[in-house]
Amino acid sequence: MQIKATPFPFNLEPARTALVIIDMQRDFIEPGGFGETLGNDVSLLQAIIPATQKVLHAWRRQGGLVIHTRESHRPDLADCPPAKRNRGTPALRIGDQGPMGRILIAGEPGNQIIEALAPIEGEVVIDKPGKGAFYATALHGELQRRAIRSLVFMGVTTEVCVQTSMREANDRGYDCLLLEDCTESYFPGFKSAALEMIRAQGAIVGWTAPSAILLAAME
Ligand code: C5J
DSSP states (O other): OOEEOSSSEEOOGGGEEEEEEOOHHHHSSTSSHHHHHOOOOTHHHHHHHHHHHHHHHHHHHOOEEEEEEEBBBBBOOOOHHHOOOOOTTSSTTTSSHHHBBBBBBBTSGSSSSSSOOOOOOOEEEEESSSSSSTTTTHHHHHHHHTTEEEEEEEEEIIIIIHHHHHHHHTTTOOEEEEEEEEOOOOSHHHHHHHHHHHHHHHHOOOEEOOHHHHHHHOO
16 A cells, blocks of 8 residues: 655555554653653653554554564663663663652563553564664564564654664665654654654655554555
């Protein structure tokens, strides 16, 4: 199927395409997690939940592959370099005890994907120690094993983990489409700049489109 995207139509072959949902975890979306400890207003990110859920449900109905990622570290922090842990002046650092458990640590309540988008059986969950979903993870192998060629992205935050993951995917040969109303940033200006950067120069990183266009094409 052809999706009316920017800067030009995106060819989507459902059997060769995965839906990739980046870091829709409590640590970024709910109060008391990593996002808030950095001084951000997490309610901005909550606004994309309904649109994101609608696409996820439609994708599931069509039997498409769904990948969820979580920014997540080992409890001993062996995969969290000091350069990451010591960056900035957050109220709580990665690994510190917060109201939803240890910040960004695998298995803690705050590290789980929010209830509305919780993974179901058969979906792939990738724990990633970096901003990009391909760095130090099995994601590329999981996609190659299933002959996936294209990725549809949703999730947070647009200019950090989503854009980084799209750039990594693009370099590995995947065509990437980002759903504009299913991604968000704590900084609205950064979101719009990231969308522009991604689709500039003839889709140098990928394409963007509103989710309604994809949903209409899937009907
Ligand atoms: C950040 C992310 N912003 N998931 N992580 O640190 O974008």
